[in-house]
Each structure stands twice: as structure tokens, then as C-alpha cells.
Amino acid sequence: MDPATAETLAGAVETRPQMPAPLPPDERSAPLRDRILAAVALYPEPRSALIPALRLAQEEYGWLSTEAFEQVADATGFTPALCKSVASFYDMYRLHPAGAHEICVCTNISCALVGAGETLREFSRELGIEPGSTTADGRFTLRTVECYGGCGWGPVVSVDERYHEPFGPDRVRPLLDELRGQPG
């Protein structure tokens, strides 16, 4: 990393607010159908629950398979084709199986100006895969994403939906070592 970019990243560390500890994941004791019906009950019209329902199904299965769409359709009263059409519009729904850990590197302008490309290449090299693919052992999926809203604290990397900012190439190896040490 060149000294001027290092200076910007050091400034970002100072201005970024303290992030709270993650909340524990929601209880999954209730069956998926019941959780979808609970979401439906929050809205004046059931169709508004379709996007939350798709998220619940993805959390259940890791991705949205044909069976997952069938279940969302059954619980919400829409057709599977409509559910799939809606899901395909949004970036966060996975229409294919993904790795156990999803690593997203923002490459939009503010992150690009402070070296997101180098962070991305470092991930590619360490994982031995191109962006948009999954490692052969199924552990990691690497993706590029558009602006994640951390522009002043970039480059932004999100791991399993948690932001890490600013994320220079020097943080790639330690992060992967940590994730490899975890079960799953």
C-alpha cells in the first residue's frame, strides 16, 4: 500500500463509529412456515412479507432452491414463479448454493480510490479463485459488490453480512486464518 493511501486508511480508523456487538441469531425453533406467517402478520397486506419470507428461507437453507421457493409460495399464497421473479431482482438472494462464508468486497468508487482492487486481488490469490466463485472445498465464496455505504471507511469488506472497515490487503491473510480456524 502506498503511504498516502495508508494515511487515508489511518484517518478512517479515527472517524468510524464504534460498532455494537452482533445480536445473537434469531431463534429458529419454529418451523420456517410459522416464521413466514409471523412476518405476514406484521403488514397490512400479506404481499409485503414476500421479501422477508425469501430472506427467512435463505437463512434456513443457505440459498433459494426450487424447494425453498415452493415453501415460500405455500406460506405466502403466491406462485413459485412470482417468488423467483422477485428474488432474481435483488442482489442479496442466492439462487445457487454458496460457500460456508461469503466474502464481499466493495469495488465502488470511494473504495476503489483507496485500494479495493488490491484487497480483492489479495483475496483472489489467497483463496485461489476468481471473484464470483466458490472454493472447491465449499468454505468460501468471493464476490465483488456495489456500494455498501462505508465509503469514508473503505475499502469495505463484508464477511457473512458483517462489515470490516477499513480493509487493506494486509488484513486478508489474518481474516482467512481466523475463519479457517472456525468450525463449519
Next chain:
Amino acid sequence: MSETGRILLDFDGDRRNIHAYEQAGGYASLRSALGMEAADVVATVDTSGLRGRGGAGFPTGRKASFLPKGRTPAYLCVNADESEPGTFKDREIMLRNPHALIEGILIMSYAMSATSAFIYIRGEYRTEFEVLKRALEEAHSRGYVGRNVLGSGYDATIVLHRGAGAYICGEETALLTSLEGERGQPRSKPPFPAIAGLYAAPTLVNNVETLASVPFIVKMGGEAYAAVGTERSKGTRVFSLSGNVKRPGNYELPLTATLRDLIEGHGGGMPEGRTMKAIIPGGSSTPLLMPDQLDTGLDYESIAAAGSMAGSGAVVVIDDRTCMVQLALRVAEFYRHESCGKCTPCREGTKWGTDVVRRIEDGSARQGEVDLLLNVCDRILGKNLCPLGDAFAMPIASYVTHFREEFQRHIDEGGCPFVEQSPIASLYHDVSGVPA
């Protein structure tokens, strides 16, 4: 207002905990508002001169006054789908002062007699979602949200709704379509959401920063808020500063401040050894300003007079090493990716325009393609239901206008002359010995 000049974020650390917020005077404005006539609350906001902080800058009080009186149901939708590249201020407001947003929602809901309010938060903001979820639970347990708020007889419902990743859902009609469970495509206006919004009912859509400012306006009074800022741009704004500066971050400044105050004063100026090449003043959809325009005010009118737009308040500083064709390519690719496909000029134009920029960047463009690019931009501009097409055409045309010789040099030399120096080059070229 204190001597710092800040209103919304005038403290260190955070006030996530409701007791911290209450100790600082939080939720007193809600109490005051509930003791006022609803119309007087709207009038106070109108007097303050507050303008929408999402991007369009429309006067908030006037927008609320468009709702037909007494029609039910009516909805308030909070636009927390912050996605304009360069913008990260709503996120900081939600992280550090979530109760100010909730209090603002409650005041505005009461003022417009909303049946319920929905917070549409972008799906990627998971931690921010959790912060709001916890804050809403606290507000509920303290009697600020729910049935019979503080004994006033007013019932307040707030539903927290996560998006699923689509820039276009920040556009208000697309947000409503998405909230109705569909693909997030914009609708034709009219009818405006005030008449036929969510579920075809009267609906007000306001940005996070806009609503979070409302408790302070109620507390200070509309006149006191309007005393800050310029004649037509009132109050403070949280500016997101990013790119090649020493201290990027969010800075809340009165609207009398200039780009120089923000970039050099608060941001510390350029990193050691760099000089400024250009400035994006209001998010990636806005035309460039040049270094000799640093003394431009940050208010809506001054930036417009300088040839750009205040947009979402996102200022991106670009240093001298940057290849402007690569930057244009990143901007173009983004809008192509986010075009929802509903309007032909945007759907086709963002694709063809991006192809031209890519050819120029990689050296395969023919002579005359710089003009072709301007022609494509012109054919997109102003011809679509929502501003996404313009968000492609305006900045791309401005990159060409200001840096035409750089675009031409790529064509003449058959490739990018700045691969060795441009910070963006590593996205498009093998600059480190790693195969692309």
C-alpha cells in the same frame, strides 16, 4: 445549537441506549408535539425550511402538506435505503443516534395521522438493523411506541423492514413497490405518493437524516432552526467525505460551510504528496466540480450554480494519480448494474454507454467514440420515469467534458496511459503480477 455548529450529532460516542438519549433531552420533543395540533407540527417543520436530506432536497414541510387531510389509511415510509455511492451518513445516524430517528418518525407520524410507519432499511445494513430493532424495543417498553403513546390517545406502529439489495429502491416509488413485495421498479408520477403511495394510500416518504432532524426542530422551534444556514438552505447537514483525503468520515456542518471547509478544514486536505484532480460533490450521480471551485458553498443553490448538484451530501475527493476513464467506467458499470430495465433509454443506454467507456479504457475504441459516448448520454437524459438514467448520463458526460483529452489519449494510444499510477487500475489490469 452549541458552539460546535452541530445539531444532530453534537456528541461523542453514541446514544444507542435510551437512557443516554433521554438524559440528553430525548423524547421531550415527542411530548411537546403530542400537545400540539397536528397541523401546527407540520407548520413548525415548514417554518424550519428543512429540505429532504436524501438527495432531491424538496422542502419537508411542504411535502407533508400535500397529504389529503383525514384520509385513512395513510403511511409514513422511512427511506433508510442509503445506497448512492459515496454516501454513508444515514448509517452513522442510525448507529449513533437511533432514537432521534425513532422520535422523528413518531412526531411526523402524529403530524400526518399515519396509520403506521415503515422503516425500509437496506438489507446490507445488518448491524444498523439490529441497532434499530433494539432501540424500537426500548422505545416500546418506555411507552413511546405502541397503543396510546404517552397517554395521548395516539397509537403508533413502526415496522422495521429490510431490503434485499437494490440501489433503485432508494427512489421513493421503487421503495414503495419493493415494500409491496415486488421487484423494485419505479412508478410513474403522478400520482405522487402523497395521493397514491403504499397500497395506493396517501404516503409520505422521508429520508433518515430528514426525520432525525425533526425532534431538534420541534425543540428549537422552526425559526431558530431556520436561522442556521443560507437563505434557502437551512440548518445543518451531515456530509459524507470519502476518497483521497487525510481524514475521511461524516461531518455535520451548517449549510453556510464550503467545500474547502469540509475537505481541507475537517478532512485534513490531500494526503501527503498528492494534489486534487476533481471533486464529486453530491454522490456518484452528480457532475464533477474542479479544484478551482473549492470555495463553493455546500448549500443546494451554490452547488447548482457551480454546475452540479448537492445530491445526498456525499463528497468524494479524487487525487492526481486517478485515471478519469477508469473512474467513469466504475460509475457507468454501477448504473448499468442497477438499472431496473423498465424504461428503454435507461436500460439500453446504460448498457451501450458502459460498453463505449470500456472500449475507451481498454484501448479498443475507434476514433469518434468520445462523441458517441456524449451522444448516448444525451439520449438517456430526461427520458425515463425515475432519475437513474440521468444518474448515469450527467456524471459520465461531465467526466468527458472536463477530461476529454484523457479519453482521447486512451483511443490514440490504444490503452490506458495511467495503469502504473491509477489507484483504480488494479480492478481492470494486472498491476501486481496476479493474473486478472
